[in-house]
Amino acid sequence: MSSNIVAILGTGVWGSALGAIAKSNSHDVHFWSHRGDVTLESVVKDADIIVSAVSMKGVIPTIGKLRSLNLPTDKIIVTATKGLDPETTRTPSQIWQTAFPDHSVVVLSGPNLSKEIAKGLPAATVVASNDLAAAERVQEIYSSDTFRVYVNEDPIGTELGGTLKNVIAIASGVCDGMELGTNAKAALLTRALPEMIRIGIHLGASAETFFGLSGLGDLMATCDSSLSRNYQVGYGLSHGKPLEEILADLEGTAEGVNTANVLVKIADLEAIAVPIARQVHRLLRAKITPEEAIQALMERDLKPEFCDLDF
Template sequence: MITTKPATLTVLGAGAWGSALATLARENGHQVRVWSRSLDISLEDAIAGADIILSAISMKGVPTMIERLKAMQLPAHVVLVSATKGLDPSTTRTPSQLFQDAFPQHSIVVLSGPNLSKEIDAGLPAATVVASSDTAAAERAQQLFSSDRFRVYTNNDPIGTELGGTLKNVIAIAVGVCDGLNLGTNAKSALITRALTEVIRVGTHLGAQPETFFGLAGLGDMLATCSSPLSRNYRVGYGLAEGKALEQILDDLHSTAEGVNTTNVLIDLANREMIPVPISRQVYRLLNGKITPQQAVEALMERDLKPESCDTLVNA
């Protein structure tokens, strides 16, 4: 366990991820309060005296939560940590960007990495990234969660860290389709490799540092999410390949698969910014019932031939 001055942490969201992070901080000797709509604690009581507030709620709940927190006039020293992976449909912005717009005087930290909550709950070793333009705030979050089974790294690229964790959910759906169709290891390896190029293209267009996507929050998270049936987004793709309806798959999950919403928002953003996203576009068409899984594969395999490096930043 990392020895540091005990802090008071409030975790917003009592789902699997929020609960896992709360447990890690509590095991490090910090005071932890968890809030959700289903628990008998008011939001006001949950955040009272908090040094750090961590949001682990779903993307759709972030704008409403921000408005509620704004009304409470948080003390300036409170650090806000976002562990949500998604894009806001109304603005196409990330959760941390929404928090930064609403709380310009506060330090904002992004927490993201190859973190399957069930494995963390089981005590298996894992690593993650906390990113912020405020180095001291990132280090506070690092000390809060670091332990002998959960290694936390810092960086100064919050948007890249966040987009890596967000966009890989779209790719996980595509990889789930690949495995569901039994297309083999060669096809899956090619898909993940080309998908990484696509994610970097989107990320750098939006201001991220390219090297971030080769780290834990980029490639690391993509590999974890694209290789495990514990990933909800992977299971969405796999179910679609089996011929199941999207509504049935989502009902069976009993939890949120952020990649579905992210795909729709990403295509809006890509169309507006003219960013080539061929893999994500086929996922979008599949999720919206415009093509079958087999047709999505055919569309990607029949694209014009080109050098491998030609579409890192431009043509796809």
């Protein structure tokens, strides 16, 4: 494959790892950070692919800067951000596509713990877009002997899988921190999946996407690793640490905190059952203790296992 110019927006661990993969595949990689001295215009000017790895709160400001540059429509925009906008409740790809309606927008998401990727450990991910050709081009750019890339045509489902599991990862950290055992952890993750699917279907995603790498795969990786920042939040809360203290000690952003707030907002407006996310939300706001959150989930009404799925 011919060499491409790849612009990486965001120089955190994730952005740096994505840049390293592209560079190892002999592509020309340029980095931009809002804290750096290099201008955004100079980084994206000749880029074939623009990869956004900024945090959720940085998405809209970054888009604002890019819109003033009149980007040619042949540049592919890849979003690797997991989160929901607190004002509009939209996903990053929806925000990017609205801002750049004539560009191909590709979602990159999967069970990709940044620090493991940075070490060159084997992993797989998904690139998804309504423009399959654009997704396949990104697939070719990023596929390597340690990074296997799959494609699909469900960007919203791929994106929501990686976003919603962050909330569950907080619950998982609580579960492990309280030493509730393997049975409890298995029950939590198994019941989390239909909760994610309910939300996804309501927001226009395909149910089957959540059984793939960006759904179940990312759920398993993030909820069972101390490398996950969201898991660390839950683990800290289980030991009585204040949320502010936990967040101050993290390397990077725990997107699940904001996502829990936005998710409950969506659930309230659309009458979607999100029992796990709701307890996480209450815990994050210090409305309940970890013990009370567990008790609330255990005391829910009895029901058949598959009564609330319509796929």
